[in-house]
Amino acid sequence: xxxxxIEARGLVKHYGDFVAVDDISxxxxxxxxxxxxxxxxxxxxxxxxxxxxxxxVTAGELNVAGMDVxxxxxxxxxxxxxxxQDDNLxxxxxxxxxxxxxxxxxGLGRDEVRxxxxxALELFQLDDRATSNVDDLSGGMQRRLTxxxxxxxxxxxxxxxxxxxxxxxxxxxxxxxxLRLLKSRGVTMxxxxxxxxxxxxxxxxxxIMHRGKILVEGRPHDLIAEVAGPQVLELRLPSQERDALLAxxxxxxxxxxxxxxxxxxxxxxGSASAMAAERVGDPHRAHLRPGNMEDVFLLLTGRGLLx
Amino acid sequence: xxxxxxxxxVRVWQRxxxxxxxxxxxxxxxxxxxxxxIILALGLALGQFVELESGEKYVEFLAPGLLALFPxxxxxxxxxxxxxxxxxxxxxxxxxxxxxxSVDDVITGEILWGTTRALVNxxxxxxxxxxxxxxxxxxxxxxxxxxxPVGILPGLLFSSISICFASIARxxxxxxxxxxxVINPLFWFGGAFFPFDAMPRWVQILGWFxxxxxxVDIYRGLVTGNLxxxxxxxxxxxxxxxxxxxxxxxxxxxxxLIH
Numbered sequence: 001x002x003x004x005x006i007e008a009r010g011l012v013k014h015y016g017d018f019v020a021v022d023d024i025s026x027x028x029x030x031x032x033x034x035x036x037x038x039x040x041x042x043x044x045x046x047x048x049x050x051x052x053x054x055x056x057v058t059a060g061e062l063n064v065a066g067m068d069v070x071x072x073x074x075x076x077x078x079x080x081x082x083x084x085q086d087d088n089l090x091x092x093x094x095x096x097x098x099x100x101x102x103x104x105x106x107g108l109g110r111d112e113v114r115x116x117x118x119x120a121l122e123l124f125q126l127d128d129r130a131t132s133n134v135d136d137l138s139g140g141m142q143r144r145l146t147x148x149x150x151x152x153x154x155x156x157x158x159x160x161x162x163x164x165x166x167x168x169x170x171x172x173x174x175x176x177x178x179l180r181l182l183k184s185r186g187v188t189m190x191x192x193x194x195x196x197x198x199x200x201x202x203x204x205x206x207x208i209m210h211r212g213k214i215l216v217e218g219r220p221h222d223l224i225a226e227v228a229g230p231q232v233l234e235l236r237l238p239s240q241e242r243d244a245l246l247a248x249x250x251x252x253x254x255x256x257x258x259x260x261x262x263x264x265x266x267x268x269x270g271s272a273s274a275m276a277a278e279r280v281g282d283p284h285r286a287h288l289r290p291g292n293m294e295d296v297f298l299l300l301t302g303r304g305l306l307x
Numbered sequence: 308x309x310x311x312x313x314x315x316x317v318r319v320w321q322r323x324x325x326x327x328x329x330x331x332x333x334x335x336x337x338x339x340x341x342x343x344x345i346i347l348a349l350g351l352a353l354g355q356f357v358e359l360e361s362g363e364k365y366v367e368f369l370a371p372g373l374l375a376l377f378p379x380x381x382x383x384x385x386x387x388x389x390x391x392x393x394x395x396x397x398x399x400x401x402x403x404x405x406x407x408x409s410v411d412d413v414i415t416g417e418i419l420w421g422t423t424r425a426l427v428n429x430x431x432x433x434x435x436x437x438x439x440x441x442x443x444x445x446x447x448x449x450x451x452x453x454x455x456p457v458g459i460l461p462g463l464l465f466s467s468i469s470i471c472f473a474s475i476a477r478x479x480x481x482x483x484x485x486x487x488x489v490i491n492p493l494f495w496f497g498g499a500f501f502p503f504d505a506m507p508r509w510v511q512i513l514g515w516f517x518x519x520x521x522x523v524d525i526y527r528g529l530v531t532g533n534l535x536x537x538x539x540x541x542x543x544x545x546x547x548x549x550x551x552x553x554x555x556x557x558x559x560x561x562x563x564l565i566h
Contacts, residue, residue: 055565084405088397091397102406104318
């Protein structure tokens with residue numbers, strides 16, 4: 001077993017009476033991309049703030065690279081690279097200055113990081129914008145610069161809090177591509193997201209968080225296979241018609257049905273699902289598709305993602 | 308409460324220096340013109356109509372006040388509005404405390420930078436006054452040069468007070484309270500524009516609580532060369548109040564940023 005870079009045991013965070021994080025435990029191992037998936041308010045950002053020593057832990061243990069976060073916040077932060085949810089690039093500084101000044105916060109001199117900054121600007125396709133104002137960059141470029149900034153100290157773990165929220169699809173795909181590249185170079189990543197697709201796409205392992213708790217942990221495809229099954233039938237039918245259709249499913253066959261607004265999901269229906277879809281014959285009203293992470297979430301919480 | 312300070316405070320100071328130097332032309336223009344305008348308008352124009360008991364010219368009386376006021380403005384502007392923008396609108400503090408730098412470092416760096424602005428401003432006013440001295444006689448004693456190092460104290464003080472306010476402000480508009488309730492009274496009633504001795508007793512007592520009055524008193528002694536023991540008292544008063552507001556600033560900002 002590889003060593004854990006981040007270890008959380010019974011982690012709890014209270015804000016007054018509100019329990020933001022409720023007794024969670026997880027390990028993030030070297031070289032993996034670990035996802036924390038959940039809707040807004042699930043406790044993802046609070047968890048990250050605890051790891052980055054900007055929110056005191058109410059109870060439990062939290063270690064980063066073998067160091068207790070509460071005891072050694074400076075040393076912990078020195079080995080982390082943080083990409084916050086909202087870009088907080090320094091608009092008073094030029095693009096390249098943003099990286100140089102940030103490196104200086106880690107005690108790294110301009111000469112020391114010159115090469116690393118050159119590489120980062122090139123990798124994130126910002127080399128021709130080195131002397132631009134930050135405010136003149138597009139949203140996607142700002143995001144990439146924020147990720148490049150998080151790498152200037154050569155961190156042991158890169159922490160990304162909803163790295164693609166608010167980006168258009170093209171910019172999002174570019175960020176994904178760059179994160180995959182970092183992953184292939186062995187960069188350990190902790191990523192939070194409320195995009196199921198993003199989590200499936202990038203993460204080796206993930207946890208699903210809901211109301212401060214971890215509901216499940218595993219590899220994305222294992223979770224989909226175990227919880228949602230290979231095929232899911234989506235029905236958009238009047239209730240009578242739907243009930244008639246479902247009545248023909250073989251009873252006691254372990255399939256389950258979830259209703260979300262006007263959509264009915266049938267999980268684990270096997271060949272009966274395929275037959276039902278064929279019988280309705282209209283993909284808008286009965287659609288058979290592969291299971292995905294959203295199904296896992298729906299089944300575990302009994303409701304869809306709200307955002 | 309012991310502030311948790313490291314060399315990181317200097318990194319924050321350097322960040323502010325670099326950000327300011329990027330716009331040095333705009334910054335420089337404001338600093339360059341200000342003392343000329345004020346000496347002309349208040350000292351010479353208004354001064355024609357003012358007759359002081361002591362017999363000195365109004366512009367001479369005004370010199371220590373200007374040395375105190377404009378650095379106060381420089382520090383206040385930097386650490387009230389400037390810090391609030393960095394705290395709330397730009398997320399600069401948030402980005403810095405994600406690195407090995409602590410909140411206490413950030414606040415200390417900000418206060419050091421506000422103090423630097425105050426020192427630059429004060430030195431320049433002293434320089435202008437000295438250049439104009441053959442005509443206006445604003446500076447009577449070489450002791451006036453001590454106004455520069457002494458200026459560190461009010462620089463730290465007004466920067467700290469401003470940070471305290473920035474840490475509790477929830478909107479830019481809240482600075483109207485700060486300006487109207489703190490800075491404005493200090494400006495007019497800090498002893499810069501009229502001699503406190505001529506005021507009723509209760510005004511003099513009130514004045515003792517005004518930090519700016521102590522600054523002006525010290526500068527007046529240095530500029531005129533009339534050194535008095537009470538200046539050391541004023542210095543001690545300033546040191547105590549500065550320490551209080553510095554610790555308060557750090558505590559308030561910790562509460563704002565770490566939760």
